[in-house]
Amino acid sequence: MNRFKGQTVIVTGGATGIGFAAAKLFTIEGANVVIASRDEQNGLRACNELKEIGGQPLFVQTDISDEGAVQHLMNRALEQTERIDVLVNNAAMFYESEFLKETTDRWRAVFDTIVNGAYWCSKYAADAMVQRNISGKIVNVSSINGYRALQLSSHYNAAKGALDQLTRCTALELSPYGIRVNGVAPGFIDTALSVIGGVNELETEQFQQYYVQQRKIPQARAGTVDEVASVIAFLSSEASSYIQGAIIPVDGGLSITF
Template sequence: MFDINGKTAVVTGGTSGIGLATAKAFLEKGGKVVIAGRNEKRGADALAELKKVSPNVEFKQTDTSDPEQVKALIAFAVEKFGSLDIMYNNAGIGDGAPVDKMEDEAFQKLISINLTGVFYGIKYAAQEMEREGHGGAIVSTSSIEGTVGDPNLPSYNAAKGGVNMLTQSAALALAKYGIRVNTVNPGYIYTGMVNEQTLGKEGIDYLVSLHPLGHLGQPEDIAHGVVFLVENEFTTGTHLYIDGGYTAQ
C-alpha cells in the first residue's frame, strides 16, 4: 500500500467542496498538502480551516488553464515540502447549453480548465515525479458525464470524456516510472454549486431522482475514493465511479 504519511500532495480546486474534503483527508493521513485555486480569499479561508487539522498545508493561487502557473504550483510544492508524490487534478467549472446554443467562447473556456488544465497537471506532475525517481500517484476528477451524455452539457461531456481517455493514455505511458494515473468519477455531489440555493428544491429533488440510492453524494464520499486510488498500488488507468448507482442504469 502507498503510504500517504509524510508524502506531499497538490490538490487543484482545493479551496472548497470535493477538493477541500480531499485535502483534509490527505492531512488526516499524515500528508503534506498544497491546495490551489483561483480565488485568493477563498484560498485563505480554506487554508485557515485546514490548519486546524495539520500545520503542513499551504495555498498557492493558480489558474490551471495556464501551463506556467501549473509549473509554478508544482515548483512551490517541492520548495515547501521537498517532493511531489501525489497530484490531484480537481479544478473544474460547469456550463450548460445545447450544442447549437452554446457560445464558442464558453465551450473553449470550459475545455481549457476541465481538460487542458488536467493535461497540464498530469504532464508537469509526471515530469517532476520522473525527476525525483520514486513514482507517485496522479488522480483527476472526471464525472459520470464523461460516460453518459447530457443534451445540455456538450462542453462538460467532451471535457470529462477526454479526461477519461487522457488518463488511460497517461497510465500506459507512465507505468514504467511507477506513476499511477486514475480518475474518480462522481455523480451529483452536494456542494456550493449543487444545492437548494443554486438549483432550488425542485432542481435538487430532480437530481436526487436520478440516483438509485435516493440521495446526492457528499464531498467526503469522493475524498475517500481519491484516497483509495492513491493508496492502492495495483490500480492504474481506471475510472472509479462514485455515483449512487447513476451509471448502472
C-alpha cells in the same frame, strides 16, 4: 491511519467542495497539502481550516488554464517540500448552455481548465516524480458525464470524456515509471457545482421525484463530498496498488441504470 505521512499532495480546485474534502482527508492522514485555486480568499480560508486540524498547507494561487501558472505551482510545491507524491486534478467549472448557443470562447475556457489544465498539471507533476524516482499517483476527478450524455452540457461532457482518455493514456505511458493514474467519476454530489442559476438542483421537485423517489439513483440520494474524497484517497494510496487507468464511478449506482 497515516497513509500519506511525509507525502506532498497537490489538489487543484482544493479550496472548496470535493477538492477541499480531499485536502482535509490527506491532511488528517499526514500529507503536506498544496492547494491550487484561483480564488485567493477561498484558498486562504481553506488553508486556515487545514492548519486548525494540524496541517502545514501551502496555498498557491493558480489558474490551471494557464501553463505558466501551472509551472509556477509545481515550482512552489517543490521549493517548499522538495517532492510531489500525489496530484489530484479536481478543478472544473460547470454551467448549462444549449449546444447551438454555445460560444467558442466559453467552450475553449472549459477545455482549457478540464482538459488542458489536467494535461499541464499531469505533465509537470509526473516529470517531477520521474526526476526524483517517486512512484507517484495522479487522480483525475472526472464525472459520469464523461461517458453519459446529458442535456445542456456538451462542453462539460466532452471535456470530461477527454479527461477520461487522458487518464487511460497517461496510465499507460507513466506505468514504466511506477506512476499510477486513475480517476473518479462522481454522480450528483452536494457542492457549489450543484447550484445552477442560483438554484440547488438537488433540492428541486424534479430531482427529488425522478432521482430519489423513483430511484433513478439506486441509493436514492445525492452523495457527499467525503464519499468522493475517500475514493480519491484510496486511489492515491497503496491499498489500490494494482489499479491502473481505472475510472471509478462514485454515484450511488446512477450510471448502471437507464
